[in-house]
Amino acid sequence: MLGSVHDADDAVQETLLAAWRGLGGFEGRSSLRSWLYRIATHACLRLAASRRRTLRHGPPRKNTDDLGDPVTEPVWLEPYPESELADALLADDTADPEARYQERECVELAFVAALQHLPASQRAVLILREVLQFSAAEVADVLDRSVPAVNSSLQRARRSMAGQPSRDSQRAELGALGEQGRRELVAAFVRAWEQADVPAMVALLTEDARFSMPPLPAWFRGRDDVTRFMAERMWATPWRLTPVRANGQLAFACYQRTAAGEPYRLGAINVVTLRDGRIAELTGFLDPALGRRFALPEKFAGPR
Secondary structure, three states, X not given: OOOOHHHHHHHHHHHHHHHHHHHHHOOOOOOHHHHHHHHHHHHHHHHHHHOOOEOOOOOOOOOOOOOOOOOOOOEOOOOOEHHHHHHHHHHOOOOOHHHHHHHHHOOOHHHHHXXXXXXXXXXXXXXXXXXOOOOHHHHHHHHOOOHHHHHHHHHHHHHHHHOOOOOXXXXXXXXXXXXXXXXXXXXXXXXXXXXXXXXXXXXXXXXXXXXXXXXXXXXXEOHXXXXXXXXXXXXXXXXXXXXXXXXXXXXXXXXXXXXXXXXXXXXXEEEEEEEOOEEEEEEEEOOOOHHHHOOOOOEOOOXX
């Protein structure tokens, strides 16, 4: 709903506090699940209304000298730790394998990003109906709306989502690679990045690859521009990488050393989007607070 782990934390806290305060008045006219999602949905809607989200700024850049000033407003998308998703799925004894796969797809970066283009009310309807599988009547009760109004919102949300650029299921992409293919891709990426090997990195990217670094507004499109930025700016200092998982996708904690003799410190979490076995997009999240959510050490402690 919110595209932000930090905002989701705030919404969960507000939801649980309101549920605790209101439990004595729960009359059982709906299921406890519907009652809790009603509270959670309205908490999310309030947050969405009060916190303006920042979308990607301007056209892709060619000049690597100026990356722009960091965006000071809340960035509208943050990576979601795979460990938290795994814990939630393991705790749900009722989820069948297909439901577990669907849950993973629902936190993929492209899907969460596309959702943020919807008005918050449409976003809520789409998630309640198509992700959580609530009936139209249940959603109407959650949102204090009529069933026809819910169905109309769902149709508009579906049309808007259909108009977004098509996304490749990262679950399917990783499945097509197989375990050995995933290991080889991870090893090749780590080796190319740590050795600042431009030809090796070029070989891993799609021709139309994209690289963005929220909260910096600059982003690059195309294999040539992406690798040129890496060579001219990013690899000016040495790096060490630790493979992690985020949003059901491959990801890497990137540690940077800014001066000789200094330790490597966490500089970014890069989430990788694949297409046909190559890297179609790199999203480097630069917020140092995210390291705590991924249970990462501040200093490089070796690959996992």
